Every structure is written in C-alpha cells, then in structure tokens.
Amino acid sequence: xxxxxxxxxxxxxxxxxxxxxxxxxxxxxxxxxxxxxxxxxxxxxxxxxxxxxxxxxxxxxxxxxxxxxxxxxxxxxxxxxxxxxxxxxxxxxxxxxxxxxxxxxxxxxxxxxxxxxxxxxxxxxxxxxxxxxxxxxxxxxxxxxxxxxxxxxxxxxxxxxxxxxxxxxxxxxxxxxxxxxxxxxxxxxxxxxxxxxxxxxxxxxxxxxxxxxxxxxxxxxxxxxxxxxxxxxxxxxxxxxxxxxxxxxxxxxxxxxxxxxxxxxxxxxxxxxxxxxxxxxxxxxxxxxxxxxxxxxxxxxxxxxxxxxxxxxxxxxxxxxxxxxxxxxxxxxxxxxxxxxxxxxxxxxxxxxxxxxxxxxxxxxxxxxxxxxxxxxxxxxxxxxxxxxxxxx
Amino acid sequence: xxxxxxxxxxxxxxxxxxxxxxxxxxxxxxxxxxxxxxxxxxxxxxxxxxxxxxxxxxxxxxxxxxxxxxxxxxxxxxxxxxxxxxxxxxxxxxxxxxxxxxxxxxxxxxxxxxxxxxxxxxxxxxxxxxxxxxxxxxxxxxxxxxxxxxxxxxxxxxxxxxxxxxxxxxxxxxxxxxxxxxxxxxxxxxxxxxxxxxxxxxxxxxxxxxxxxxxxxxxxxxxxxxxxxxxxxxxxxxxxxxxxxxxxxxxxxxxxxxxxxxxxxxxxxxxxxxxxxxxxxxxxxxxxxxxxxxxxxxxxxxxxxxxxxxxxxxxxxxxxxxxxxxxxxxxxxxxxxxxxxxxxxxxxxxxxxxxxxxxxxxxxxxxxxxxxxxxxxxxxxxxxxxxxxxxxx
Numbered sequence: 001x002x003x004x005x006x007x008x009x010x011x012x013x014x015x016x017x018x019x020x021x022x023x024x025x026x027x028x029x030x031x032x033x034x035x036x037x038x039x040x041x042x043x044x045x046x047x048x049x050x051x052x053x054x055x056x057x058x059x060x061x062x063x064x065x066x067x068x069x070x071x072x073x074x075x076x077x078x079x080x081x082x083x084x085x086x087x088x089x090x091x092x093x094x095x096x097x098x099x100x101x102x103x104x105x106x107x108x109x110x111x112x113x114x115x116x117x118x119x120x121x122x123x124x125x126x127x128x129x130x131x132x133x134x135x136x137x138x139x140x141x142x143x144x145x146x147x148x149x150x151x152x153x154x155x156x157x158x159x160x161x162x163x164x165x166x167x168x169x170x171x172x173x174x175x176x177x178x179x180x181x182x183x184x185x186x187x188x189x190x191x192x193x194x195x196x197x198x199x200x201x202x203x204x205x206x207x208x209x210x211x212x213x214x215x216x217x218x219x220x221x222x223x224x225x226x227x228x229x230x231x232x233x234x235x236x237x238x239x240x241x242x243x244x245x246x247x248x249x250x251x252x253x254x255x256x257x258x259x260x261x262x263x264x265x266x267x268x269x270x271x272x273x274x275x276x277x278x279x280x281x282x283x284x285x286x287x288x289x290x291x292x293x294x295x296x297x298x299x300x301x302x303x304x305x306x307x308x309x310x311x312x313x314x315x316x317x318x319x320x321x322x323x324x325x326x327x328x329x330x331x332x333x334x335x336x337x338x339x340x341x342x343x344x345x346x347x348x349x350x351x352x353x354x355x356x357x358x359x360x361x362x363x364x365x366x367x368x369x370x371x372x373x374x375x376x377x378x379x380x381x382x383x384x385x386x387x388x389x390x391x392x393x
Numbered sequence: 394x395x396x397x398x399x400x401x402x403x404x405x406x407x408x409x410x411x412x413x414x415x416x417x418x419x420x421x422x423x424x425x426x427x428x429x430x431x432x433x434x435x436x437x438x439x440x441x442x443x444x445x446x447x448x449x450x451x452x453x454x455x456x457x458x459x460x461x462x463x464x465x466x467x468x469x470x471x472x473x474x475x476x477x478x479x480x481x482x483x484x485x486x487x488x489x490x491x492x493x494x495x496x497x498x499x500x501x502x503x504x505x506x507x508x509x510x511x512x513x514x515x516x517x518x519x520x521x522x523x524x525x526x527x528x529x530x531x532x533x534x535x536x537x538x539x540x541x542x543x544x545x546x547x548x549x550x551x552x553x554x555x556x557x558x559x560x561x562x563x564x565x566x567x568x569x570x571x572x573x574x575x576x577x578x579x580x581x582x583x584x585x586x587x588x589x590x591x592x593x594x595x596x597x598x599x600x601x602x603x604x605x606x607x608x609x610x611x612x613x614x615x616x617x618x619x620x621x622x623x624x625x626x627x628x629x630x631x632x633x634x635x636x637x638x639x640x641x642x643x644x645x646x647x648x649x650x651x652x653x654x655x656x657x658x659x660x661x662x663x664x665x666x667x668x669x670x671x672x673x674x675x676x677x678x679x680x681x682x683x684x685x686x687x688x689x690x691x692x693x694x695x696x697x698x699x700x701x702x703x704x705x706x707x708x709x710x711x712x713x714x715x716x717x718x719x720x721x722x723x724x725x726x727x728x729x730x731x732x733x734x735x736x737x738x739x740x741x742x743x744x745x746x747x748x749x750x751x752x753x754x755x756x757x758x759x760x761x762x763x764x765x766x767x768x769x770x771x772x773x774x775x776x777x778x779x780x781x782x783x784x785x786x
Contacts, residue, residue: 045626045627046623046625046626046627047611047612047614047625047626047627047723048625049723050521050611050723050724050726071624071625072623072624072625074622074623075623075624075625075626078620078623078626079626092711092712096715096726096728096731098735098736123525125524125525125526125529126524126525126526126527127524128443128521128522128524129521129723130524130525131518131519131520131521131523131524131525132516132518132519132523132524132525132527132528133518133519133542133544134519134525135525135528135529136518136528149526151526192605193605194598194599194600194605194606195599195605197598197605198594198595198596198598198599198605199595201591201594201595201597201598202591202592202594202595203591204594205587205590205591205594205628206587206588206591207587211630212585212586212587212588212590212591212628212629212630213587214627215612215627218440218443219440219608221440227471229467230439230465230467230468230471231464231465231468232439232440232441232464232465232468233438233439233440233468233471233472234438234439234440234607234608235598235605236605237604237605318485319485319488322489329722329723330440330442330443330522330722331443333443333489335489338489342491343491
C-alpha cells in the first residue's frame with residue numbers, strides 16, 4: 001500500500017470498531033457504498049464512484065473486501081491496505097450494461113463466498129450512490145438475506161478524529177485560508193465571478209508551499225448580488241458591481257479531509273444594516289464556540305447562539321453546524337451530529353464541526369463560518385482568518 | 394426565469410417529447426432524480442443534489458413540478474422556466490433527519506395532489522442520488538402506485554442536441570483546448586502534480602476571453618508515471634520525473650455542457666514502443682471518426698477502430714466512446730449509446746460522443762480522445778488540438 005495516508009494499524013482499528021458495532025446490531029455483514037466510508041475502512045481513493053462499487057465487511061474476516069470495476073482494481077492496489085485476495089473486480093460489461101448484468105451481482109457473489117448470503121446484512125440505504133436498483137438487485141440475488149438499514153453506522157464511528165486525521169484537517173485549514181485570501185483579493189467591480197472562482201480553485205489545488213490540495217467535495221460557492229439568498233447556485237459570467245454583497249464558502253481538502261470556511265464581503269461601503277448584522281453573527285458564533293466543551297450537548301451549543309440573536313430581536317431555529325471531515329462529492333458533511341435544537345449528541349474530545357450560521361434581514365445577509373475541534377479545553381478553531389465583514393473598495 | 398440558458402420553448406419541447414414517451418410506455422407520471430435530467434426539463438442548476446430533490450412530470454400538466462429543499466426554492470425561481478405554483482419546497486427538518494421525515498414524503502404528497510398516486514409511475518431506479526431509501530419511502534407513501542424503471546428514458550431523449558446545446562458544447566471545447574494547453578505547458582521534471590492541476594483548474598474556470606467555465610462533472614484526471622494504468626486516481630504531491638508518461642483527461646464545461654478531451658505526454662524522449670503505440674491509436678481513432686455518418690451503427694464505428702489495431706496484432710474489444718453532453722458530478726456521460734461491439738444504436742445527426750480509445754503495451758499506454766458531433770457529412774470534431782504524443786523536454 002505504497003500511497004496509504006494512514007498506517008495499517010489505524011485502518012485495522014477502524015474495521016475492528018465497525019465489527020464491534022456489527023456485533024451489537026447482530027449484523028453478519030455490511031455492504032459499504034458511501035465512498036467516504038469505503039475510504040475510511042480501506043484507504044481506497046479514486047474518482048470511480050460514478051460506477052457501482054462497494055466494500056464488504058464481515059464479522060469474522062479481518063480485512064474488508066473491495067469490489068469494483070476491473071480498471072479500478074489497480075487503484076485499489078495502489079491506495080488500500082488490502083491484500084490481493086481482498087480485491088475483487090467485475091468485468092466492464094457490467095457498466096451501464098445493456099445486458100442483464102449489474103455490479104451488484106459481483107457483490108452478491110462475494111457474500112455467497114463468505115457464507116453471509118443467508119445472514120443479516122447491513123445496507124447504507126440512504127447513502128449517495130447506493131441506488132434503488134442496486135438494492136432491488138441485491139434483493140433478487142440474495143433472496144434469503146435479511147437486510148438492515150446501516151446508513152449512518154460507519155459515519156458515527158468517524159465522529160472522533162485521530163491525531164493523523166486532525167493533521168490533515170489542519171493542513172486543509174491552511175489551504176482554506178489561502179483560497180479565501182485569493183478570493184477576497186480578486187473581487188473587484190467589473191471582474192466576472194468566474195475569474196474570482198478561478199483564483200480560488202487555483203489556490204485550493206496549489207495548496208501551500210509544502211503540499212498540494214485535493215479536490216473539495218463541494219465546489220466553491222460564491223452567491224453575490226441579488227443571489228446571496230440562493231446558497232447553492234454556482235458562479236456565472238456576471239461582473240461584480242459596487243453595492244454587491246458576496247458570500248464565499250469553500251474548503252481546502254487534504255487526503256479527502258476538509259476544513260470549510262465562509263466569509264462575507266461587500267463591494268463599496270456596506271449599508272449600516274449589514275454591518276449591524278455582521279456584528280450580531282460574529283458575537284453569536286463566538287458565544288456558541290465558547291460554549292463548546294466535552295460533555296455539553298449539541299443543542300446547548302445552539303442555544304448559546306440563539307441567546308445572542310434573540311437579544312437582538314431575531315427569531316431563528318436553524319442547524320448552525322454539522323460534523324465534518326472525510327468526504328467525497330457531493331458533500332463534506334458527515335450527516336451525524338448537528339448543532340441544532342433537539343440534537344442531544346454529547347460533545348466529545350476529537351469531534352470536528354463546521355459551524356456556519358447566517359442572518360438575513362431586509363434582503364442583506366451575512367454568513368461567517370469556522371471549523372473547530374472539540375478539545376478538553378473547549379473549541380480549537382482550525383483556520384486563522386479574520387472574523388469580519390470584508391469591505392472591497 | 395432571468396438566467397435561463399435556453400428559451401422557454403426549448404424546455405417545452407423537451408417536456409412534450411418526454412410526455413410522448415410516457416404515453417408510449419403507459420406512464421402517468423415520472424419522478425426525475427438525475428440532476429442532469431432535472432436540468433434538461435426545467436433549467437434547474439444548483440449544487441443541491443447532496444440532498445434529495447426531484448422533478449415530477451405528469452402527462453396532463455404542461456409544466457413539470459420541482460420539489461426541493463426550502464433554501465433551494467429561490468435557486469429554482471432563478472434558474473427554471475417554472476411558474477411559482479410549480480415550485481414546491483420541503484422544510485429543513487427533512488434533511489438528514491433524525492425524525493421520521495424524508496424528502497420523498499413531499500414528493501409523494503405532490504403525486505397525490507396531482508391524482509397520480511394510484512397510477513403507473515416511472516422512477517430512475519439506477520440514477521445517481523436516487524437511493525434505496527428514497528425508493529422504499531415512496532413505496533411506503535404510495536402503496537397503490539405501480540412503479541416502472543425509467544432510468545434512461547429521459548437520457549435517451551437527450552441524445553440529439555439542439556443548435557443551442559451545440560453552441561454550449563463548442564464553447565466548452567474552446568475551454569478544453571485552453572485547459573489542455575495550460576496543463577501540457579506546466580508539466581516539467583521537478584514540478585509536483587498538483588501544480589499542473591492547479592493550472593488546469595484555473596483555465597477550466599477562467600474559460601476564454603469572453604466567457605467563463607463551469608465546474609466539470611469529473612475533476613481533471615492526470616495519471617502519470619507508474620499510474621497511467623490506474624485511470625481514476627487523482628493527483629498527488631509526487632513530482633514529475635524524466636521518463637514519466639502522463640495522460641491528461643479533462644473537460645471544459647459551459648452551462649453544464651461538456652466537451653471532453655484527452656492527450657498523452659512524455660517527459661523526455663519517449664521510448665520507441667510508446668511512439669509506435671501512439672501512431673496506432675491516432676490511426677485507429679481517425680479510422681473510427683471517418684466511419685461516422687448518419688445511418689451507421691455504433692458497433693460499425695467500433696469495428697473501424699478494431700480493424701486498424703488488429704492489423705497491428707492488437708486484440709481488444711472495448712467501449713471506445715459514449716454519448717456525452719449535459720452532466721453533473723460524478724459523470725459527464727449520458728449512459729445511453731456506446732460505441733462498442735454489440736451496440737446497434739443507429740447514428741443520427743445531432744448526436745455527440747466522446748471517443749477515448751487507448752492502448753497499453755509493455756507497461757506503456759497511450760490515450761487520445763475527441764468529442765465529435767454527428768452531421769450529415771460525417772463527424773465534426775469539436776476541439777482543435779494537435780493529435781500527437783507530446784514530448785516535454
């Protein structure tokens with residue numbers, strides 16, 4: 001495993017932790033479809049999730065088994081800790097096949113070989129890339145199996161990060177700082193949006209003086225002008241104008257680990273209302289960050305934010321943060337703990353969150369985010385970037 | 394619809410064409426999950442496919458209905474031709490919900506409102522982002538419905554491109570040329586891979602002097618050194634060395650339309666075997682391109698390629714091309730017609746393909762691709778980029 005980014009022992013610990021959870025849930029096998037979870041267990045890293053692939057874990061086998069397309073087996077050899085007998089490939093006639101062939105046929109065959117075909121099998125039912133067809137095909141191929149929904153089972157084991165994972169998230173934070181700086185520096189009246197994103201993308205991939213950046217799981221988002229209320233529209237040919245608000249949300253990525261960062265800018269002198277809003281958001285996010293410590297629940301952290309904004313007469317009950325780390329397109333969130341009302345997850349050392357509150361008033365919006373680590377002493381904010389409304393003159 | 398990239402009549406023609414297909418297949422409704430198909434029918438364009446969303450088409454309603462997350466409804470207003478009553482949003486507690494809520498509940502509610510809940514409903518069973526859970530939730534919510542698999546129904550209606558679509562693909566081809574040039578210019582012994590990809594990404598987004606580029610559906614792929622046989626590994630911190638082969642596959646993107654392009658380079662004087670291989674591939678791809686004309690089948694085009702390589706003693710029966718155009722991550726392929734043995738699809742004017750043959754011999758590989766349009770006179774290759782093995786000194 002020449003290019004592994006973690007040593008074999010770390011992968012083995014992860015697999016062992018999953019196998020404990022499988023025992024608790026009386027699962028004989030889990031079919032892992034989420035590319036982040038596949039990477040977490042094996043190290044597998046490639047842009048091959050546009051075809052079906054899987055990692056299969058059984059309780060009595062130390063190594064997971066990777067199943068993928070034949071032309072990706074070399075990628076599995078290059079990036080995983082798995083031995084040759086744990087790498088299985090299906091032939092190319094299974095890909096977008098006009099014949100009665102489907103990659104899940106190969107997955108089912110491995111379960112049969114492992115004597116798990118009649119067992120209780122976990123499926124990531126609501127995971128990206130595990131399609132309805134993949135499911136019905138497994139039902140067809142494994143008529144004796146009992147299926148259970150394990151969509152977030154592995155995601156939850158990812159919540160607390162190891163030292164090595166944190167090292168990559170800190171490296172990603174350095175890249176985020178560089179990319180945010182590049183973006184803010186490029187904004188200017190008359191410049192088209194795409195030129196600013198070109199600078200951001202260049203910085204995201206160029207990384208730092210000592211290491212490069214990976215592709216982030218979400219493209220840089222930069223709603224501006226009338227569009228700051230449409231958070232997921234991507235850039236256009238529009239040229240910036242004086243009077244435009246601009247929100248930049250981006251993330252550096254290192255070995256698939258993210259450290260997202262958002263800031264807001266304004267071309268020209270910002271209206272008073274926007275300045276006031278920015279002050280409230282900055283006070284609120286820091287109140288929430290200050291509330292972070294092991295033993296506190298997610299909803300208690302949200303309450304600290306809400307206390308601040310309520311004092312300013314703002315009523316809003318949103319998710320303000322989510323667990324973050326390893327990811328593949330289309331998302332860098334882990335889909336587990338959220339800092340929102342009703343989430344009673346207890347914070348523990350080693351958890352990492354992206355906190356991204358925002359307030360929109362009178363059509364002006366301000367967003368500012370931080371990615372932080374829960375430590376014994378409270379939150380450790382990973383990026384070092386000024387918390388302010390940036391005025392571009 | 395201030396930012397629509399096609400006029401309303403074009404979207405209406407597309408919807409009408411789908412409704413004809415629905416009639417032929419006795420479908421009362423189709424639930425569209427594939428982001429490319431959602432865009433094709435409505436214009437919707439946003440990085441929101443990391444949550445569930447859908448477009449619903451029924452045979453007796455002229456406008457499709459968009460269903461998505463509340464915070465994305467403004468994006469639907471900004472990018473689609475739909476009227477306000479055709480834009481439906483679900484509340485944020487449906488997103489990665491710890492409650493018993495799922496976005497498909499909102500989709501099912503629309504089908505009930507449209508009196509289609511007891512009908513025959515098409516689902517894109519093997520489409521990206523239509524998960525197993527989305528399917529079982531619809532089964533639960535719509536117990537009287539009869540479901541049919543319409544995974545490629547809309548994709549097939551996308552095969553023949555309109556003049557406007559071709560305009561965007563030609564614009565994308567200009568971007569591909571610029572990005573390929575930027576990549577080849579940046580490769581040098583001692584330079585890390587990520588720096589070359591940073592240049593490529595910058596060029597992909599910066600576009601041309603008159604318009605910018607969108608994010609491509611696949612990141613630039615650049616296997617090099619020992620890794621030219623692992624096509625889907627992404628870049629690393631490795632520095633290029635003399636003697637490295639490098640394959641670059643990328644695509645410019647304009648309003649979500651792609652025009653992919655691949656070329657091979659070698660640092661230093663290429664080995665004789667690689668030069669020979671490049672000559673064979675270039676002769677073969679041009680033989681296949683010359684065979685293209687309306688009325689010819691996909692497999693006949695592949696045969697023209699195979700005739701050439703067989704003359705050189707090479708046995709290989711691969712897919713060498715696939716239908717291409719509109720796309721979202723993780724893929725720019727349309728998953729319909731393939732130029733491979735056994736595919737009897739008849740070529741028609743307006744179809745577009747990415748042809749990407751490659752040959753590996755003695756551990757050296759050469760790949761060269763073109764995106765082309767089928768015209769009355771044969772293939773029109775969209776990019777203008779030298780067909781050769783690039784030697785980087």
